[in-house]
Amino acid sequence: MAEIKDMQRLDDARRRLLTLPAVLFILAFAALPLLVVLAYSFMKPATYGGVEWQLSADAYVGFLFQKDIFDDSLTFSSEYLLIFARTFLFGIATTVVCLLIGFPTAYYMATRPPQTRNWWVLLITIPFWSNLLVRTIAVMFIIRDEGLINTVLLSLGVVDQPVTMIFTDFAILLGLFYSFLPFMILPVYASLEKLDFRLVEAGYDLYASRFQVLTRIIIPLTWPGIATGSLLVFIPSFGAYVTPLLLGGGRHLMIGDLIALQFGSSRNWPLGSAFSMILMAFVMLALFFQIRKNAGGVSHG
């Protein structure tokens, strides 16, 4: 008995040792940098970028208030708050649209014969991993005033002037939807594929309506996939940087661009750090909800 316990302890130690390098590497090059940002968010900006080593909450105050340049008095300013609200709204809208379109697609995929299913998965996997910058550029080329869509519309005589799509909110939403749709389809599909369709049949046999089957059987049982997919769409669209820059033309900012701006031409690292921390707080909140909802889903199923 003692021998087995010793061996198990040895095995534990060995497996712990194997895991350690990856954990340390991520702590050093992913977690520690986040702590640096947290620290920077409580300092004062240096004139040419970087920070001055002085404790200050100015960055967080600056999120909500504007300091008068003459008498240092604070007035409420909703400028940044509005950009945050806009970004949040865009994130939610993208997630909802991706779910509404992605769920039926995943359901269709999961109900194909196994051989066909694999082809569908590959078909969705390719855009999932394809270069996001290139995919966004592709959207830009298509919706430009001189792009394919407008050229076709003009030559068909549907419109006599190009429809302005690029550099609008519509363009950003389209770009976000296009970028992250596969991130919704694949996790939802993974859940639906494991779903025992006999339960759905049983539901129908017991005179449940389509809607009841969907809300009482399918959604609860596939909730983990729906939650994961929503998170995978929400997080990157909430933190989107390239999409609004390319398709919004820099005029329709989202938080991601605002952060990059502070570390670039605005040279206010503490403010950018504070924005990042607020963004991270939202992400943590979303993660927290996902974990709770996931636990809830399991107990119901």
Add this chain to the structure above:
Amino acid sequence: MADVAVVRSPDIKKQSGFAFIAASCVAVLYLPMLVVIAYSFNSANNLAAKWHGFTTSWYNVVLANGEFYDSAILSVIVAVAATLISTVLATAAALGTTRGRPWRGQGSAYLTITTPLVVPEIVTGISLLSFFAFLSTVTGIDLGIWKLILAHSAFCIPFAYLPIRARLEGMDTTLDNAAADLYATPWKTFRYVTLPLLVPGISSGAALAFIVSFDDFTITQLIAGPGETTLPLYIWGRIRRTLTPELNAMCTLLLLISLAFIVLSFVLSHRRRA
């Protein structure tokens, strides 16, 4: 079969309209990419949507472009280094966190390893920028291209880790136990039993790590120093200037590189388990 007996209930496999939605999804996902690919063969001298005729000359222009070539080399160097580092670390971690009794702290280790997946890229980018700036003011060391390699390795670890872990979880431990019963040392068991079975998982993870590193734009743009231009950064620079037709060819080449590694990873991870 059940669906013969049950005439009244609707066929659960058939939801009217779902096929149309699925087909539209595929169309929407592929149309922009296909347009870029098609127009990379358009002989027109500008990016207008009119079709002038077939040509491959834009590819000659791109391949004769020294800057494009240099940035491609840098991208490959960074991606290969990051793939090697992240795959080795991820393989070890996957072996340490699967099969057998979970050890104390294993849950936190898993959370730490997958952290890069939930942090928005922009935040990762500026945090690394701040971190390396801090490092260089304190120690005076500028890491140069190692900044890119270390950063890429860190965010590639979870992408390499997940497929390897999935493969390990699907493998049963009978063979390992047999090897141990036959007095193989843990190293020998790993080298001659576990590793050969794990190769598809490792290759699949490595292919994903490579593609994630090779394609990264946001993080790289924030931390790259002057002259450290990877392929996505080069294309970005070109997009910000005048739009010229060879951009289509560049984008197509990048898509093809992604495609090659995606299909490789997919085939490896979907091959029938040994």
